[in-house]
Amino acid sequence: MKQAIILAGGAGTRLKDRLGDLPKPMIPIAGKPLLEHQVELAKAHGFIDLVFFVHYRADLIENHFGDGSKWGVRIRYVTEREPLGTAGAVLAGSELLGERFVVLYGDTMVNVDLGRIWKAHENAKADATLLLHPNDHPLDSDLVEMDANSRVLAFHNRPHPQGRWYQNLVNAGLYVLEKGALLKHAPAVTPHASHITDFGKDIFPAMVRGGATLLGYNSPEFIKDIGTPARYDRVCAQFANGTIARSSLATPQRAVFLDRDGTLVHDRDCLRSADGLELLPGVSAAVHDLNHHAWRTVVVTNQPVIAKGWCDEAELQRMHNKMETLLGLEHAFLDRIYYCPHHPDAGFEGERRELKIRCDCRKPGIGMIQKAVADLNIDLAQSWMIGDTTTDMQTAKNAGLKSILVRTGAGGGDGKQAATPDFVCDDLQAAVKLILEQDAKSADRR
Numbered sequence: 001m002k003q004a005i006i007l008a009g010g011a012g013t014r015l016k017d018r019l020g021d022l023p024k025p026m027i028p029i030a031g032k033p034l035l036e037h038q039v040e041l042a043k044a045h046g047f048i049d050l051v052f053f054v055h056y057r058a059d060l061i062e063n064h065f066g067d068g069s070k071w072g073v074r075i076r077y078v079t080e081r082e083p084l085g086t087a088g089a090v091l092a093g094s095e096l097l098g099e100r101f102v103v104l105y106g107d108t109m110v111n112v113d114l115g116r117i118w119k120a121h122e123n124a125k126a127d128a129t130l131l132l133h134p135n136d137h138p139l140d141s142d143l144v145e146m147d148a149n150s151r152v153l154a155f156h157n158r159p160h161p162q163g164r165w166y167q168n169l170v171n172a173g174l175y176v177l178e179k180g181a182l183l184k185h186a187p188a189v190t191p192h193a194s195h196i197t198d199f200g201k202d203i204f205p206a207m208v209r210g211g212a213t214l215l216g217y218n219s220p221e222f223i224k225d226i227g228t229p230a231r232y233d234r235v236c237a238q239f240a241n242g243t244i245a246r247s248s249l250a251t252p253q254r255a256v257f258l259d260r261d262g263t264l265v266h267d268r269d270c271l272r273s274a275d276g277l278e279l280l281p282g283v284s285a286a287v288h289d290l291n292h293h294a295w296r297t298v299v300v301t302n303q304p305v306i307a308k309g310w311c312d313e314a315e316l317q318r319m320h321n322k323m324e325t326l327l328g329l330e331h332a333f334l335d336r337i338y339y340c341p342h343h344p345d346a347g348f349e350g351e352r353r354e355l356k357i358r359c360d361c362r363k364p365g366i367g368m369i370q371k372a373v374a375d376l377n378i379d380l381a382q383s384w385m386i387g388d389t390t391t392d393m394q395t396a397k398n399a400g401l402k403s404i405l406v407r408t409g410a411g412g413g414d415g416k417q418a419a420t421p422d423f424v425c426d427d428l429q430a431a432v433k434l435i436l437e438q439d440a441k442s443a444d445r446r
């Protein structure tokens with residue numbers, strides 16, 4: 001029986017005039033307590049063994065949910081007498097924990113395909129899996145660093161030093177945990193305040209230090225806290241307009257695939273270091289528009305500089321961290337960045353022979369697009385590709401994407417491939433405007 005535990009002890013002081021006597025997890029969203037949305041989500045993904053960690057007005061929560069049978073689940077309760085922090089509470093009630101369980105925060109509106117993250121956790125044989133997502137204000141967020149295999153390497157808390165670039169990945173507050181690993185690493189944790197231990201601040205950093213396997217699960221799915229009146233109102237509006245319902249990866253997603261050099265950043269002949277990377281004008285605003293309209297933004301870029309030995313993976317990562325940081329300064333983010341490190345022509349000095357191969361990821365091959373489809377459940381028939389070369393246009397055609405050629409960068413004058421674009425625009429901003437207009441037109445027809 002799959003288990004989910006829900007941390008539902010919050011009082012919601014900053015929401016007092018909306019809540020009255022109610023505890024924070026009981027705040028209504030579309031006429032139903034927030035916590036009830038979570039119970040239904042858990043049930044929908046086969047999690048029927050639920051444990052609620054309650055504190056403030058526990059009586060109101062227990063009266064509403066009882067033993068859970070009305071929702072087809074089993075609910076048990078652990079009452080926290082004094083505040084112990086998120087992890088402290090769970091450790092204190094550890095006798096009710098199964099071997100593996102999902103952790104949800106009862107003050108967040110969530111629409112995550114829980115079965116999918118559970119499976120990713122199992123496949124990776126991880127000790128803990130953390131749902132991570134890019135956000136629109138990375139500079140003042142605590143950031144998580146992970147490697148190419150999605151293993152969490154470090155936590156970088158704000159304030160961030162000047163001139164260092166990090167991946168835009170934030171701990172969203174949803175986990176899959178192995179009980180054994182939690183109990184093994186908990187004794188090494190020093191509470192950050194007297195008796196208070198949190199998962200994010202204390203437990204996960206201790207697990208990384210102790211050599212545990214933490215998987216970063218990068219997902220665009222909806223998860224937001226409702227801690228202030230403004231955030232609460234926004235979540236209610238997003239519920240009403242369908243944004244939350246569409247965000248789950250159980251639902252096919254729409255994406256805009258973006259070329260990098262000449263489309264997002266200045267095309268400097270074979271960019272080899274982060275220092276030379278600069279966004280093209282208007283790019284942040286364009287990406288932000290896509291974010292705002294819930295299009296998944298996915299970069300697909302050929303980087304033969306790796307195979308040629310001109311730049312290594314670490315420097316390429318720095319470049320991409322810088323690109324994400326520059327976008328983040330203007331509240332824009334990318335859902336994924338995929339690159340092909342290969343190149344087909346061998347026989348040059350300094351090259352990396354193992355990467356000099358004919359691969360299926362180098363555009364116009366569609367390996368990177370297929371990887372994105374697998375990672376983000378993308379519906380290609382509803383998706384677009386924007387790029388500055390005939391190779392991008394051929395990639396779009398090969399993958400069944402609608403295409404837009406931008407006149408920045410090569411502007412389609414490279415003559416390498418035969419495919420012609422569906423549309424031509426001056427730059428990324430014009431291309432995004434066109435996509436949003438086309439979408440509005442087809443919405444009118446629907």
Ligand SMILES: [Zn+2]
Pocket residue numbers: 340341342359360361362
């Ligand atoms: Zn490749």
